Amino acid sequence: MPRGVTRVGALVAVALFTTIAPGLNPAVAVAQDGARPPWAPAGEPGSPPSDPGKPDKQYKQRVKCVQSGVEGHTTVSSNQIQDIPWGQAHLRLDEVHDYVRAHSEHGKIGVNERTGKPLKVAVIDTGVTKHPYLQNRVTAGGDYVQSGDKGKNGLLDCDGHGTQVAGIIGANPKNPDIGFIGVAPDVQIISIRQSSQNFSEKTEEEIKREKEAARAKREAARRQAEARKRQRENQQKIDELQRELEKERQNNDGGDTGASQDSGQRTQGSSSGAGNQKTLAQAIVRAVNKHNVDVINMSVDACRPNTGSTKPVSDEERMLRAAVHYATERDVVVVAAAGNTGGACQQNGVPIQGDPRVTDPNEPRTIVTPPWFSEDLLAVGAIDATGSVADFSMHGPWVSVAAPGTDIISLDPAKGSSALVNVMFEGKQAVRIQGTSFAAPYVAGLAVLVRQMHPELTAREVMHRITTTAQHPGAGDGRDPFIGHGVINPMAALTMTLPEEIGAKPARDVALPSSMPPPDNASPMPVIVALAGSGGGLLALGCTMFAVHTVRRNRAAA
Template sequence: MKVPLRIVAVAVTLGLSASLGLGAGHGVAHAERPPAVDPAARPSGDPAVPPEKTERPANSNCADIVTGGSGSTIPTAQRSLDLERAWKFSQGEGQVVAVIDTGVARHPRLPDLDAAGDYVAQVGDGTEDCDGHGTFVAGLIAASRIDGQGFAGVAPSARIMTIRQTSKMYQKEGASRNKSPEDLPEGYGNLGTMASAIVRAVDRGATVINISEVWCGSENNVDGKIGAALQYAVEKDVVVVAAAGNTDTCKTENTVFDPLDPTADPWSKTTMNVVPARWDDYVLSVGSIDANGAPSKFTVPGPWLSVAAPGENMVSLDPRGSSTAVGALNQRGEQGPISGTSFATPIVSGVVALVRARFPELSAREVMRRIQATAHAPAEGWNKYIGYGAVDPIAALTDEVTGPLPPKTPTPPKSRQLAVPAAPPPPDNRARDVALIGTGIIAGTLLLGYLASFPVRRRFGVRGDDM
């Protein structure tokens, strides 16, 4: 069964968020935890070619890019991460970050790009990016630093590996036969090719894998290959970072926690799965925050959320040139910014690369724990939109991390009787009383002295008969 994917940029941004084929949403009443992994379900990563013939229709033009963001001004997201300080500890040296996406275009600020394969076009190496999405993602991870430019990737010394496994501009060969010329292509990519791309990235030496695309629906038995591929990655000491998904494509709102049933299993309140995000034993699932640190309105909530990162109004690399970009036009000519959990995810992948370079002795699971343990936690400790909180590069590179993570549930409210304060001792007024008495005596003495200062006068009269 072929399962459609969504690329999780905001729909107006790139036109990449619509379903790539078969609709989802049918199945059981609620989502379930992923089943036990069946290692036999793991696909091969070779050959890196589409499993069937594909085509790019004549009317499928590559996305137009909105350039901008160049110059010395540091983008808001980058400034909030304090990367200049983080780079004193690590710049991601020696790390290879696989971008499983729409391809990554060759760009002067992505030196030594590893073209690792193409599951979309019969003849391709992963460096065609007609959608623009994959290049945006790669730039946020590892765009090199250059003088006079404020923008750079989170891990500017890391190297990008590109594997194209989905595109809105392609479709199965012959799909246009029953369409009118103005119809948009169906898009191409599914969970099977994603799983193969994960295995291929691991086998080719990636240390970090970024997946900024999702499948979402209520079915629970469609992603066994993904689970097997993700388990394989962790066993081979590779950290996988995946997007939480956007509400424009994953339209069902997961309740996760019901205030009327606060002790219920959060998975029982989850009606929609997001893959690969739901495999949270094997991935870091990433939500988005805005410039003020608040959860982005488009993040799909779920019990699998690990951390969050800036994901709105980003600056990245231009897939059509050598400069930077701030947005794109979709196939309908609508312009939008680079926003979505797609673009929060590479921020976390970049931080993972920084940590792996600074602490090469840490295993993939230890790196995942460090990223979550050092995040800026929300008041309740964990929540369904940002997980354990906003990723903090400085803390991830410098803090001491010990002990296990708390469970992925908000800290429950507690009722506690405050101690009744003891009755205060009676006031000691002796000093005041002595002062008042002394003052009264002095005042009385002064008054008597004042009165005594007046002469006592007698009036003597003369009687008439004494004359």
């Protein structure tokens, strides 16, 4: 069980794991045999989509961008937060950082050991606003919400989500008085804005009005240009007449009176929810092809009811699966949040009236993408400060590992802020930051550290190291649909020697014999003799007692 689990939480967790484990064994056995698990998508991934590098639709901003210290979907950042986040302490990141610095060629955390340059993590999210604690380590990676410079090519975070994700991965306050620090504080962040809840698709009427406004603006500019041209022509004529008059006056006066002042005044020119699985797939391809990243973090999900088929039901799902597979095959570690309950994300394994799919983990009620494609990525669930599964974390047989996802401290995403935050406003109510969205970047940061300390490993080998060294749950096969292979253990992931890496056979379940000796099928004669002897003894005892009783009776009669 993870460190910090309460006794009650541990007992409840063990009971849950023991109950669900028998249903998981078949799926794991199939996966170990090399076949695809029954819940996984059928068929081959296919080819990834092309990347146009721009939004697929026209979106319009409906909600103001996040701000500091005011209400209305905004952050609060008055006094600087100095506390160490519980998740950071739970994962022992201070010790992990000391280890990496001591064993790194360059003394940094999150760099390529061969080149000394920062490793690259693509944060495909709502954008990342530049923050002092990210220094100059944030690069504009692309924008699928706004075209051109309006969205600053990924460096505008109106929602305040991507900046906080990036902070968990790579923030570096460089201040001993501040407890918070990112998992890989020297890493390079590539920000690709792929989604936003503050934008939505423009209506046909809005597009028509904008086109009319653009035409009117072009016409006004044309008229202004013509007016300026006529004014310049008139001014030239005036200047020419003035020069002729001045020349004539000089001829009449017979002398030069000095430079004349131009009395004409020159007129200066006057300037009068977005994102889907398709653009997510395109953003993945962009991160791989254009930015050559080492790790991708996606804290965004889509949910739909399970139709009973393991095939993707839409072109978007097929494109997303192909993009994830494409990235992994090109040596990129892909990390995705497992998803939060609510709306279309109906919890798996929880009884609902009229729905019999409550116990079989291979028949989930809800399909969550991209976690559904966990053959090619790490799907991350969330735990709370007790070490138990967070109540909002989506369950599913595709969950790979888990990490802290409650009471989050990270960067204030408001433009111009240098503070940290631990709450967000929903209307007028401040709520603590939580979600599998913030558990995923802990795993993405760990993937960076593994890639630094084990540069010889491929992306799939990095994923295997993270799942193998996790703190496995109390299930019969060491895996369950709540936290997957378990809560990540960064120090073990960096230092543990895996059997397959040294050519040894991995451990496997073996039925051991009982400590009792085997049954003896010897002759039954000793037992017969013993029983006969016992019977004879009882008969002799009976005769003796009869004789004594007879003697006593005769004496009494005499």
